[in-house]
Amino acid sequence: MYVLEVKDLTVTYRNEERVVRAVDNVSLKIRKGEVLSLVGESGSGKTTLGLAIIKLLPPGTVLKGSIMFNGKDLIKLSNDELRDIRGNKISMIFQEPMTALNPAFTIGYFMTDVLSRKLKISEKAAKNIVIESLRKVKIPDPETLLKRYPHELSGGMRQRVLIALALTTNPELLIADEPTSALDVSVQAQILRLLKDLQREYRTTTIFITHNLGVAAQISDRLAVMYAGKIVELGYVKDIFRRPLHPYTEALLRAVPRLGSKRVEIEPIPGQVPDLANPPKGCRFHPRCPYAEEICKVKEPLLKDLGDRHIACWLR
């Protein structure tokens, strides 16, 4: 069963008269109850892909292809229909918990107000759901927290509040865009553990966007590696970590320091992420690829289905 099916999705936007294809012909199916991580360097299009799913991109962005959710194509929905889905069936958690909460109101007033309007229920009923939801994210004394303003809370606390808010409506899909990247390392671990526990308990289908392979390995079932707007490798986390097939994935894994490994040096990937307004011909990774052959420079490899694994490379 798939919750979300992205098919041939291309996202283009204009940046100072240059046309940038941030996501290029991406197809992706997300299974019910799984956590799928989108991994890649900055500029690989992972966040754009995440935002495209709920159509939260700046005006002037063009979406092509289809995003099927609950039998409807999200690309074709009207703004009103989308608003009903956002924050209800599909929730999002952002990278910056410090600034993602409305500073004008107390946590309690804000969450209750949003929820009661969203679900069209009484403030009192909403408040009960909010308290329950704050308990879920392991906030020890929700009643006291309700009276606090965002600026009185730490980053970790705020991220918990945002996760709680995202979960109040029991979403069918949760998009988490680098939810731990802006936090201290120790808090990062706590939030990650929390997300894992919640995932185990409620089986919320999750798209987890991160640049951190370690984080992705801890939380996800499957991994989609993105490079220059394309998915280059897709498969189970264990398989990919054991034996990466795409040269880019291989290079990424070598660039991560690992505790207890004999290898001391980390190897950076030579070269730079290509300019998406003017991507290289053929395989987009070929200028940085140590195995590149003639065909890689000319023809673009398509994502091949190898059963549990998908890969876009001429050589494997």
Next chain:
Amino acid sequence: MISLIEELIERKLGKSQVRMWRRLRRNRNIKVGGVLVLGFIFMGLLAPWISPYDPLRGKLIESLSPPSWKHLFGTDIQGRDILSRVIWGARTSMIVAFFSIAIAVTAGTLAGSVAGFLGGWVDNVVSRVVDIMLALPDILLALFVAAIIGPGLENVILAIALYNFPQFARISRASVINIKQEDYIEAAKAIGERDVSVLLRYILPNSLAPVIVHATLRTAASILTAAGLSFLGLGVQPPTPEWGAMLSDARTYLVTAPYVWIFPGLALTLTALGFNLLGDGLNDVLNPRIEV
């Protein structure tokens, strides 16, 4: 007694409101300005009960009598008690200030925030109108309006509201544009908030601090302008007690009967000072980032 009241207030408020209340109280500008402003507000509210004489009727035999126990501030040319007229004048000034600023803030914030929020041609139209209005000197604009629609209390209020309007429009527009880029606005869209909700529940409450500060500061200027218009005969009409008009009447006796202008002048200065101090203090507390 005061500490008891404070304790009661603090018990009523939440934790962070208590902190805000303490910050407000620690600020000396707010303390002094607040006392002055509250003093004049109460003076205006309680005028019928605290003024010793009828401000409109005097005894001509007592014309221009200097301060005495009978008339603490003396009397004017018509023998009217100046203390009573100063007290009733507070009421006139407060009415003008309150209503003109209220109209200017409401209209200005509405126009400015809609312009800032929508951008595009709406923003262009509003901004150009505001630019043109700002290009005219304040007093000239007020004079112009008063001259066209005629003198009188309501018209003074309108004239002053009109010349304050562009300032509030510009301030709230800038504030809204600033806040539009905050993460919590994107987060609001991600949870499916409508544009109206985003504007009313997310942008407006967070953009009000500079507007409140400016409103307090403009109150002082508005009271002075109202007095100025009355001084020139374009404002509130006699016999209504008004500080500016009182000053105007006193021109003839500047030297011979200085008490006729000293007391209304003092009242005017202290009120303006009070609002300015309060505005500065609020600025320190509400916009701590621009505190030097």
